[in-house]
Amino acid sequence: MSRSKLVSVISLSVAAVISAPSFAYAEGELNLYSSRHYDTDERLYSDFEEQTGITVRRIEGNADELLARMQAEGANSPADILLTVDTSRLERAKEMGLLQSIDSDVLEARVPGYLQDADNQWFGLSQRARILFYDKNDVTDPPQTYADLADPKYKGLVCSRSSTNVYSQTILAAIIEHEGEAVARDWATGVVANFARDPQGGDTDQLRGIVSGECDISMSNTYYFGRAIRKSVEGVSDSLDMFGWVFPDQGGNGAHMNLSGGGVAVNAPNRENAIRFLEYLASDQAQQYFSAGNDEYPAVPGVALSPSVAQLGFFKPDDVDLSAVAKNVGTAQAIFNEAGWE
Structure with a gap:
């Protein structure tokens, strides 16, 4: 199977150049x-x-x-x-x-x-891109990379999902693939030190945590916020103006997908x-x-892209081999356990 590198920016309107499949009528x-x-x-x-x-x-x-x-x-x-x-x-x-x-x-x-x-x-x-959201009224210098989430200047500001959630596991697994286990361990330990509350809830709950003031920074997959743009999501849609967001690592590996x-x-x-x-x-x-x-x-x-997705903007995605990332999930969970990421 050929490995083609994803274009560095996801386009909003570029016409598809690969012919779409057509189907003969069948039965069964x-x-x-x-x-x-x-x-x-x-x-x-x-x-x-x-x-x-x-x-x-x-x-x-x-x-x-x-x-x-x-x-x-x-x-x-x-x-x-x-x-x-x-x-x-x-x-x-x-x-x-x-x-x-x-x-x-x-x-x-x-x-x-x-x-x-x-x-x-x-x-x-x-x-879905896993990106950083923040309260733009309180955070004037938001994190620009995943590594920044472990910076002590964000102590007490970060909310997160549990380490047993697959989205948490795969972001750490991607860090392992890119940077190695030692860097991943330091990152997980640093993020835990910056938690505003114990890990809990789903991605929408992380966004709600920003609205409620429990935290100022969180990670979430883009489609949760896109959904709140497109239709009413309790605890988020009425407060869209307070959110800023960052597609991380745009000068490096790109946003985790x-x-x-x-x-x-x-x-x-x-x-x-x-x-x-x-x-x-x-x-x-x-x-x-x-x-x-x-x-x-x-x-x-x-x-x-649909309007709700396009509103999030252009970004560079991480084109790391996701099969390789998946093989690091067990190691990621062990590192989370060591770091005390519940």
Whole structure:
């Protein structure tokens, strides 16, 4: 599989230069195991059914439940596709032997190399940047890098999610990949020293912590704030004017990216339909809906962003190999434990 470097800036309106897949009308079904919990995904499924004639049958649950179910079902599993959030879960599915390698010229051409598994067992389909938010009324010198979060001048200002959350794990895993374990350990220890409160809640709760005054700085994935721009989110949308945000490491590695992606199940009874579904999710239509319906960044370069996402601005993303990052998650959790990051 070729590894293509993502363009240094995500474009708001550059026309796609890679041809989108087209679909012949087919018959049959597709059994989808999904841990994406977004009501807006209904549009993706209905449009695919309308274009292809393939009926999508869904089983939904959290990622751990779905992986355990696929493992227990074994060769008799009806699963054709696994869709989930974050590289570490896709990599875990691969390590458990739950996915299979596929050949798809469409996915190879449209999905950047760093968003593909080296063995073509999973593909990233949408992205979220993990960036820094701050109270611009209180913080006049906001952190510009992830490393800055450990600077003592921000002591008592930072709120965060728990170390057991996959987003926390992957940002530290990326630091390990870039800088090594010693730097990662110092960073985690420094951030803990700057906590305004014990780690708690989800990404929206970190934004609410800024509004309530419990903290002045937090990390959050972009789509949580994009959602608050697009529609009413209690405790955030009424206070958008107080937020400033920084895409970190713009002079270095770039902003850390989390992804949502999928792969074909190892025992997929409808393998060709499963490949067709992944190719559809890489089409311009589906990519635009990931952005419009769930405030995510498309995985395919050149696809226009929705207004809520575009409002966040241009930035340089980190194109580190996410498969390598996923392999560091266990080490990241051990470092968190040592640092006292609850």
